[in-house]
Amino acid sequence: xxxxxxxxxxxxxxxxxxxxxxxxxxxxxxxxxxxxxxxxxxxxxxxxxxxxxxxxxxxxxxxxxxxxxxxxxxxxxxxxxxxxxxxxxxxxxxxxxxxxxxxxxxxxxxxxxxxxxxxxxxxxxxxxxxxxxxxxxxxxxxxxxxxxxxxxxxxxxxxxxxxxxxxxxxxxxxxxxxxxxxxxxxxxxxxxxxxxxxxxxxxxxxxxxxxxxxxxxxxxxxxxxxxxxxxxxxxxxxxxxxxxxxxxxxxxxxxxxxxxxxxxxxxxxxxxxxxxxxxxxxxxxxxxxxxxxxxxxxxxxxxxxxxxxxxxxxxxxxxxxxxxxxxxxxxxxxxxxxxxxxxxxxxxxxxxxxxxxxxxxxxxxxxxxxxxxxxxxxxxxxxxxxxxxxxxxxxxxxxxxxxxxxxxxxxxxx
Numbered sequence: 001x002x003x004x005x006x007x008x009x010x011x012x013x014x015x016x017x018x019x020x021x022x023x024x025x026x027x028x029x030x031x032x033x034x035x036x037x038x039x040x041x042x043x044x045x046x047x048x049x050x051x052x053x054x055x056x057x058x059x060x061x062x063x064x065x066x067x068x069x070x071x072x073x074x075x076x077x078x079x080x081x082x083x084x085x086x087x088x089x090x091x092x093x094x095x096x097x098x099x100x101x102x103x104x105x106x107x108x109x110x111x112x113x114x115x116x117x118x119x120x121x122x123x124x125x126x127x128x129x130x131x132x133x134x135x136x137x138x139x140x141x142x143x144x145x146x147x148x149x150x151x152x153x154x155x156x157x158x159x160x161x162x163x164x165x166x167x168x169x170x171x172x173x174x175x176x177x178x179x180x181x182x183x184x185x186x187x188x189x190x191x192x193x194x195x196x197x198x199x200x201x202x203x204x205x206x207x208x209x210x211x212x213x214x215x216x217x218x219x220x221x222x223x224x225x226x227x228x229x230x231x232x233x234x235x236x237x238x239x240x241x242x243x244x245x246x247x248x249x250x251x252x253x254x255x256x257x258x259x260x261x262x263x264x265x266x267x268x269x270x271x272x273x274x275x276x277x278x279x280x281x282x283x284x285x286x287x288x289x290x291x292x293x294x295x296x297x298x299x300x301x302x303x304x305x306x307x308x309x310x311x312x313x314x315x316x317x318x319x320x321x322x323x324x325x326x327x328x329x330x331x332x333x334x335x336x337x338x339x340x341x342x343x344x345x346x347x348x349x350x351x352x353x354x355x356x357x358x359x360x361x362x363x364x365x366x367x368x369x370x371x372x373x374x375x376x377x378x379x380x381x382x383x384x385x386x387x388x389x390x391x392x393x394x395x396x397x398x399x400x401x402x403x404x405x406x407x408x409x410x411x412x413x414x
Contacts, residue, residue, distance in 0.1 A: 046401055049394040056387070158221065161293070161314040163192040163377075164360050166218035170292070173255055175208040185378035191309055193356055195365075197275070199373050200231040203308040205240070211307045213295040214255060220289040221316025223249070228267050229276040229311040237269040239302030242309060247279070250292035258294065259287060269301065276313070327363050335364035342368050355379045 161167045169188045171180065179187040179202075191204035192215065204213070226247045233241075245265050248258040265279035281287075293314055300307045338359070341349035356375040359365065365372040 046394065046397040049390065049397060052390070056390075156318050157224070157315050158219075158318040159194055159313045160217040160219055160221045160223075160316050161192055161215050161312060162194040162218060163189045164194065164357065167192050168216045170214040170216050173212070173214040173294070175206040175211045175213070177204045177206045179204055185376070185380075187377045189377045190356075191312060193360075193377075194311070194313065195360075195372065198229060198231050198310040200310075203231070203310045205306050205308040207305050208307075211297040211309075213297075213309065213312065214250070215293050215295070215312070215314065217291050217293065217314060220291045221314075221318070222289055223261055223281050223287065223293070223314060223316050224283075225278050225280045225315045226262055226265065226293075226295075227276050227278045227313045227315070228265070228309070229313070230267065231310050237301050238308075239300075239304045240306050240308040241269075241301045242267055242297045242307060243299040243301050245298060246296045247281075247314075248294050248296065249287055249290040250294055251290075253292075255292065255294055259285075261285070261287065261293065325363075331362035331364070334358075334362050335367035338364055338371055339368035342371055350380065351382045351385075353379070353381045353383070 159165070167189075169192065171186070171188060174188075177188060179190060187202075188204065190202045191213070228242060228245070230238075230241055243266065245267075246260065247262045247265065248255075249261050251257040251259060261281050262279045267277050271277060295309075295312055297307055297309070338349070338352065338354060341352060354371060354375065356372075356377055359368075359372050359375050
């Protein structure tokens with residue numbers, strides 16, 4: 001009998017060595033079943049989610065571009081309309097000169113009417129002799145009155161920097177601010193939301209040494225004045241409020257060529273009763289119709305690092321007055337629902353679409369003043385939560401897919 005050699009390994013040591021191998025085999029077998037058999041389905045699902053999300057993003061970007069193109073085309077059409085109206089306004093003088101030449105024609109017509117035989121010839125003749133000169137006199141009077149009556153610019157003043165009319169902040173040529181965070185929606189256009197009283201917590205604040213705010217106007221205008229309005233303050237004026245600023249007209253898209261409109265405009269701390277403080281533009285400036293302006297803030301109160309701007313306006317002249325829309329039945333129902341949700345159901349109010357455009361275009365501020373004070377340019381609602389849920393699902397599936405692939409690749413086979 002050949003004696004068996006003992007290499008110093010007993011039964012316990014053998015089981016200890018085999019046990020890790022068996023655990024490794026079990027884990028590998030589990031990952032093999034979970035990921036190798038269902039890998040195709042998971043990859044297809046993740047790719048589909050990613051494609052859906054990218055498609056939604058592309059559609060939203062296309063909608064934004066279409067809106068920008070429509071606004072620019074609308075402004076160009078309005079600019080052309082103003083030119084046509086200016087040409088038409090020059091014609092009354094020519095019409096008056098032509099009316100002198102048409103007088104013989106009118107007399108000849110009167111003579112023909114006199115010679116015509118009617119049942120009541122005398123009465124008709126008398127009427128013709130009386131009425132025709134009166135028409136001529138009335139026409140001449142109305143023409144003279146149209147030429148002599150002055151047009152009130154105050155009635156036709158238009159804020160071209162109103163967000164609700166289509167104005168927007170040009171982020172590429174403006175200072176960075178707290179309204180455009182890294183995570184979250186861009187709320188920069190709140191500084192252009194024209195409302196009677198801007199809220200104190202919705203200011204455009206920046207830490208730049210020379211703050212610049214560039215605005216794409218809603219339409220091309222010939223500017224007559226600019227203004228700044230701060231939120232209500234009592235006693236001492238808050239630190240960071242703009243003290244002096246300049247406004248220039250951008251003559252091209254990048255605003256590298258510009259002309260000054262208003263210089264050394266001041267927001268006075270002693271005019272606490274005035275909500276809005278104007279800065280007029282000289283009428284002697286030969287400035288063409290402009291579509292973009294730039295506010296350059298030079299100094300603030302308190303000499304602080306942060307400058308906070310609440311509401312700016314740019315006024316111009318327009319041929320037609322601003323139309324006041326009547327409140328529709330659908331708008332009344334929407335405003336009533338939003339007001340009830342705000343005071344009674346936080347979940348329903350959060351779930352509903354309630355951005356500033358919806359509230360102001362439907363005239364909901366009288367039904368729910370708090371809604372208008374707290375509104376955002378892009379709010380968080382059911383569509384936002386759906387996008388977040390889709391994004392989280394895609395992220396989780398992609399993470400699981402990556403983990404599974406790593407386990408399959410790097411797990412040693414037994």
